[in-house]
Amino acid sequence: xxxxxxxxxxxxxxxxxxVTLSCNQTNNHNNMYWYRQDTGHGLRLIxxxxxxxxxxxxxxxxxxxxxxxxxxxxxxxLELATPSQTSVYFCASGDAGGPSQNTLYFGAGTRLSVL
Amino acid sequence: xDSVTQTxxxxxxxxxxxxxxxxxYSATSIGYPNLFWYVRYPGEGxxxxxxxxxxxxxxxxxxxxxxxxxxxxxxxxxxxxxQESDSAVYYCALSDLGNNAPRFxxxxxLSVKP
Numbered sequence: 001x002x003x004x005x006x007x008x009x010x011x012x013x014x015x016x017x018x019v020t021l022s023c024n025q026t027n028n029h030n031n032m033y034w035y036r037q038d039t040g041h042g043l044r045l046i047x048x049x050x051x052x053x054x055x056x057x058x059x060x061x062x063x064x065x066x067x068x069x070x071x072x073x074x075x076x077x078l079e080l081a082t083p084s085q086t087s088v089y090f091c092a093s094g095d096a097g098g099p100s101q102n103t104l105y106f107g108a109g110t111r112l113s114v115l
Numbered sequence: 116x117d118s119v120t121q122t123x124x125x126x127x128x129x130x131x132x133x134x135x136x137x138x139x140y141s142a143t144s145i146g147y148p149n150l151f152w153y154v155r156y157p158g159e160g161x162x163x164x165x166x167x168x169x170x171x172x173x174x175x176x177x178x179x180x181x182x183x184x185x186x187x188x189x190x191x192x193x194x195x196x197x198q199e200s201d202s203a204v205y206y207c208a209l210s211d212l213g214n215n216a217p218r219f220x221x222x223x224x225l226s227v228k229p
Binding site: 031033035040041042043044045048056058059090094101102103104106107108109 | 116119121124149151153160161162163166206208210215216217218219220221222
């Protein structure tokens with residue numbers, strides 16, 4: 001079964017440290033996305049990608065970088081983590097076209113605490 | 116930019132009663148976006164509940180329905196008779212024309228009382 005796998009599932013980081021969240025998909029989807037979820041805000045789009053080598057800024061990209069080295073992998077990088085980045089992060093993949101265009105398949109999430 | 120508004124953060128309904136969860140949207144393109152409802156059941160991941168891509172059409176799944184109302188820019192989720200197993204968090208989302216990244220509402224937590 002196609003899947004989106006995130007690692008780690010839980011992470012505690014120190015302020016100022018570097019954090020990398022990883023995402024792997026076996027759906028063979030072109031598009032991948034990173035969202036964060038906070039109470040009262042729902043899912044907010046951080047970065048997304050249309051394919052290997054491409055990254056695009058979402059609605060809240062400040063403090064985050066993204067990397068898409070291959071079709072399957074999409075990473076979210078916090079170069080200098082801050083407590084305001086404490087959140088649950090979700091990765092998703094989706095088709096670029098066809099009848100399931102923009103239907104997203106989500107990973108289980110990564111709970112990040114920045115102390 | 117595109118946005119989705121869900122006005123109720125939490126809704127409590129008694130079993131077998133009807134339900135409506137409100138969703139309105141704003142899209143920057145002059146065409147009609149694709150509209151979605153996603154659901155997260157306790158202990159499970161976020162998954163698609165239903166999707167409608169054509170204005171005026173209705174989508175349905177698991178007894179839930181949502182109608183794409185372009186005049187009111189709304190996509191309310193309804194169910195005639197809820198069950199305890201419907202307790203979950205529901206998210207409305209839109210994806211503007213073409214290959215655009217979906218945007219989500221804040222979510223509505225539904226609790227169904229036995």
